[in-house]
Amino acid sequence: MSNRALSLGEAARLVSGTLHHGRDEDTICGVNTLAGSDASQASFLANRKYAGDFEASAAGVILLAEGTLPDTQRPVIRVGDPYLAFAMLQRHFHPDVQASGERHQSATIDPSAVLAADVDVGAQAVIGARVRIAAGSRIAAGCVVEDEAQIGEDCLLHARSVIGAGCVLGNRVIIQSGAVIGSDGFGYAWSGREHLKIPQVGRVVLENDVEIGANSCIDRGAIGDTIIRTGVKLDNLIQIGHNVDIGAFSIMASQVGISGSTTVGQGCQFGGQVGTAGHIKIGDGCKIAAKSGVAGDLQAGGTYAGIPVMPHRVWLKVSALLPRLPGLWSKLTSLGFK
Amino acid sequence: MSNRALSLGEAARLVSGTLHHGRDEDTICGVNTLAGSDASQASFLANRKYAGDFEASAAGVILLAEGTLPDTQRPVIRVGDPYLAFAMLQRHFHPDVQASGERHQSATIDPSAVLAADVDVGAQAVIGARVRIAAGSRIAAGCVVEDEAQIGEDCLLHARSVIGAGCVLGNRVIIQSGAVIGSDGFGYAWSGREHLKIPQVGRVVLENDVEIGANSCIDRGAIGDTIIRTGVKLDNLIQIGHNVDIGAFSIMASQVGISGSTTVGQGCQFGGQVGTAGHIKIGDGCKIAAKSGVAGDLQAGGTYAGIPVMPHRVWLKVSALLPRLPGLWSKLTSLGFK
């Protein structure tokens, strides 16, 4: 990786920061944690929980926010957002692998599929009829891309992911291992004798720069499409129901479940294990704490928590009072309440 | 799909409804949402949230409940249950694909497996020793059917699903992509030095008309079988522990977890992310709200919610009061309680 080594001066320019107490020409060839780094590596202080590791760190340089630890005399690059600067350095040192047009001989590629020349297809992968895959995309071992699916440029499908029939991926989409894009939505009508399955004939559309976590499931629309918009990032083991629409740049931690026909706005942030009802609207920019349950529409810009959700500031008070409920009860009981 | 077009008269008869304000001989060739449909399509009004789309819809005919919008002058087919009627029309327009006996050359089929002549086996699929698969079943790409598993008639295994050794599927069972039928149950005994694994030697039995969602896991019995009875529908990412027994026609939304040896009655409905303890009995016809936690037996026919569950009507009051707890506390504190 030495051919991607950076001088401290180059590193500071790359992250739009300023170098203090360090020599421009010293070099780094990687990034590591404060505790784990050596003199050839940069590190960063982004979470104050790790501030105690700062002085003892052997890092060659440390990415640090403007106002933090103003008196330090060690080499630092001061930046607006150390975590973002860390990301930028890390991307420099670990660039994406480029597609090379390798098609493993054990892969099954339908003759009617149209793949750009440089598309990689891994061992035991299956590419169905009339599939289209654009330039730069890589399909890892064991993936199944079903008939008529379309995959844009520079996508990366990790091992054993499934793209269902007719589903559409934009450019630079990443699918982690085992994810299922285009499973049937959960739709039945009770006939009086059985749950009659309703054919799920819509698609899943993942727009540009979407990432879907390992073993997550995105159901196809019952009619029409399930849409995950530009730049959305979904963690592992997430369930997205049929005809859900998730707004651009929203981000959800693992094990979230969004029920069918719900609309999530742009720029939302969901903690892990959040669940929502179906057929509701969650406004732009909502933040929902881990484990919350959302039963109805939520106004844009709010921060929510609880089951069912309430404003987060209320939830903080409620959750602090819950363990004190038995004491209150005893007191009231002693006064004759019951 | 035009060869399956229906006249409005035929459509009304198919759904046991009556046509109003429409011409018997006009035709439809599909179903769509109120907002998305055109004159060649039927639509339906089943959820009053979408009533506002009714008048503006371009649909050729709309499925409508008997008493709803009594004064409308547009073509409607009045039925007892518009959602069921929609399901019936949709099934007419999108009939199941029939098995054709195609065996992809890249599939691995053990010579001792016995497959009916018309069974389809997709690319890269694996059919183990002494497996039996009955007529009309389709095994999609990348599935693994382990040794001695038995699959009934007209089953559909979507891509990359796994049927574990010795497990049994009835007729018309559908397995969505990535589901695992027959993983080991979670059974260990603490030896004083380690968690000693208990061999899990039972099977999973899925009776007729069961559907299992994408990436769901059904553990095999420790001893004896895990049983999912006739007509049960399980959504994605559901966990069913070893030796669970789920009664006929019960239905569970995604991310539910049922711990080992629990018995669920017939006709139950579980919302998403419900969890239950092990070794309990949940009576017939129970409805359990999303995110609930069930720690003990539940009487048949009840509707429950909360962690731990309480009657749903109580939970509605409790959950409405929780956000008001801080106000009550302030008041009581100001009166000298603490």
Place this chain on the structure above:
Amino acid sequence: MSNRALSLGEAARLVSGTLHHGRDEDTICGVNTLAGSDASQASFLANRKYAGDFEASAAGVILLAEGTLPDTQRPVIRVGDPYLAFAMLQRHFHPDVQASGERHQSATIDPSAVLAADVDVGAQAVIGARVRIAAGSRIAAGCVVEDEAQIGEDCLLHARSVIGAGCVLGNRVIIQSGAVIGSDGFGYAWSGREHLKIPQVGRVVLENDVEIGANSCIDRGAIGDTIIRTGVKLDNLIQIGHNVDIGAFSIMASQVGISGSTTVGQGCQFGGQVGTAGHIKIGDGCKIAAKSGVAGDLQAGGTYAGIPVMPHRVWLKVSALLPRLPGLWSKLTSLGFK
């Protein structure tokens, strides 16, 4: 299985118990539940819920704790822990399958991979470049072991599991079907315009005797490793974030989610659907009830429940009072509170 039949005397010695009311030379050839066993089988009473099945059981002998049912006259083997004794008998009757060096012709094994002579590789499996697999390990059908992964001795990878590039498994590790070891951690930095993906360059290390459940996901470290230590057992559909460290012999039920950089101590027990925040420390020996939410550090040895967690004994009182909250409220309201 008759060649592994045991006399009652042998069985008693195997489990370090004492035989009462039975003949040393009578034989058993399996283990079953109290209700399901016949005279050729042993059974066990470990959960008092099943005590009612004891007398009616047809079992040839029953494993029973020292003090339980002191007056019974039927053949029993008295032991300290009947469940552990059951596990030991069951392991006798169902020994592990031994690896035999079978390499299915449809598997893809990179020429640079180094596999011990007796390693089994199932149909359609993929073994990447420079992978190392030690003696006695079995790789089932459809697994993907990515480049440079290392697998120790006597491991068992069930169908369609994925071991990501560079990840390391110790000895006797079991991976259930569909599990993903080494998915990318969920790491992004907001650039002002998009969530910039941070390359996840660490590994997953699973130490000896770890078991990972079906469709569970263990993310690789962002920098450095995610570590699951000796003897940890994780159930199905569990999410382990990047750089998590789980202490030896901890055990977690299904659908648990552990957020990134959290440290879990040794010998912890988590119920199903528990979730934890990231960057926290959970002490040794903590027990956390199902569905709990852990937002901060937890002291060693505690038993916790609730969202957010509180001491379990407090939670028991709180949860008992919650359904009575509406009644209290009515009373207070009638007295002029509101």
